[in-house]
Amino acid sequence: MKAAILEQPGVLRVQEVEVPSIKSDEVLLKVQVASICNATDNHIYHGDFDGYHDFYPQVLGHEVAGEVIQVGSDVTDIQLGEIIALYTPRGAFCEYTVVRPTDDLWVRVPESIPVRIRSLVEMFHGAYVSAVHPAQIKPHETVLIVGQGPLGLTAAATAKLTAHQVLTVDVHAFRVKKSLEIGADAAYNRAEMTTDEIVQAVKDATGGKGADVVVMCISEDRSSERDAFDMAIKALRQRGRITGLFVDAKGIENNHRLNPRLLLRKEATFAHTLNQVYGSQADELKAFQFAVDKVAEGKINFDAFVTHEIDFSELEYGLDLCVNHMNEAIKVVLYPDR
Structure with missing residues (x-):
């Protein structure tokens, strides 16, 4: 499969790598669309991220949506063929990525939501689940x-x-x-x-x-x-x-x-998170799903966020748009099979 691998800060190459194999508690996601996180992906690219993404090499990207094409034998809450979106620490700018349902905060994406905005719903994890909803x-x-x-x-x-x-x-x-x-x-x-x-x-x-x-x-x-x-x-x-x-x-x-x-x-x-309103991961998933459903209902205009659509060959151009052209770029989405 194709994957955009950041070998070291500033050195990004699209390479052919093996499709990842899954464990019994994982699922394999065929990536439909991914999107550039304007801040995090650029900090990783430039080598100044301070935290869990501060390592090289890595498959860049974490905002992703796609179809579940393989389900581990121990997985019971995700079904074959479902469309899901999530923040993945295992890379999004690739054709296939692994999801760990018990560790990753993921959400079902209704098929009525257009492909071009499916990965954008990952932003609810940070904006709604972590800040707006806890503010009550x-x-x-x-x-x-x-x-x-x-x-x-x-x-x-x-x-x-x-x-x-x-x-x-x-x-x-x-x-x-x-x-x-x-x-x-x-x-x-x-x-x-x-x-x-x-x-x-x-x-x-x-x-x-x-x-x-x-x-x-x-x-x-x-x-x-x-x-x-x-x-x-x-x-x-x-x-x-x-x-x-x-x-x-x-x-x-x-x-x-x-x-x-x-x-x-x-x-x-x-406070970073005002109120501890979540007693479990299930509670967080419920809030996450609520926000995504509002997109499906037309209550949130995510289509207005997408300003550029690119493929692997334009990834560095897309990263540059996000930090140096803020008066023309909001979200840049990437299609691995385009």
Whole structure:
């Protein structure tokens, strides 16, 4: 089979390798579509990922969807022929990949969801399951999402399912526009507005009190002032809640600044995952499936996320799009058999 193997940072080759064999507790997935994770895949490619993907060689990619074509004898919860999507640590930019149902957080994908967006549903794992759902948003609340890259857009779209209103911030005009396209009530361009102007706009939209919940969806603060967290806390109501997503990258701690007095004075609840709402993997899977079903129902416009479709030969071009062309790229999807 073909696989995009990252031999070392910056050295990516498409090679012919053996189709992986499965154990009794695994299934084999024929990849229909994979998508580039704008942050993680590029950090791995450039050699500055700080965590479990920091090894070489590896098959690049982790957002994947496909058809189950082989089922191990001990597997009872996935059936032959089902379409599933997941985050795989074993590589997505390949023709076949192995799934371990008891370890991997996977989800069934209804056939009504177009192939081009099937791998995108993996983003619910980070944005909805890890940040939005644990925030326990109430129907009367306002949510502010800082950052409108793919995960930020996913967080905005899922928060909108419950919240009274969703407000968003980004530094790229293209992403501000996309945010409105997928349902945000208002989107502010940090490149054109000062922090004080955005804070005032949020207060105007909330009757002066500020946002009830802030979800931080940035790994790197691209504003010239590096004040995204300060802005978020200023825009938060007293005793509001802050959660968020991040990608572990080397040196990222030097890219943000935060005035702790703002956080303390707001008496904010601030945590990566606000509430431990999951008692088991089954509970997480239920939340994951809920979000995917909303795509099938037309409640979340994932089609608007896809800006480029490529094959293996264009993979490095696709990676570059994600970090150096943010005013034209949101999600880049890859077809292994194209």
